Amino acid sequence: MERAETFEELKCWQLAYQLKSGLKIEVIAKIPATEKYELRSQIIRASRSATANIAEGWGRFHYLDSNKFFYNSRGSIAELLDHLIEAKDEGYISIELYLTYRAKILETLKVLNGFIFYLKREHLNSLKK
DSSP states (O other): OOOOSSGGGOHHHHHHHHHHHHIIIIIGGGSOGGGIIIIIHHHHHHHHHHHHHHHHHHHOOSHHHHHHHHHHHHHHHHHHHHHHHHHHHTTSSOHHHHHHHHHHHHHHHHHHHHHHHHHHHHHHHHHHO
């Protein structure tokens, strides 16, 4: 696999970006204004952090340096699941919407984990040379 020309080519970034865009349209609008500086803000910040950390990690050229950003992104994506559970439990979003976004989150995590493991393999192979 050759290095992507931009982080936008990374499947993990694309999925995180789609997740962020969808959450803005389908979830944030359903959370009441009383949660503007709480749950709404937390979802926005975590979704932005997910894409931003992938972009920053891509921009680093050393495995150990870039890897910490991919792990941060993974944490932000997992945080989104927790926020959606809260939104569901509070009755702000339907169970169906929660399940839809839960599946999207898990898929994004799966792809990001695959990318992390790929980079780890490449790093270990480079050490053997």
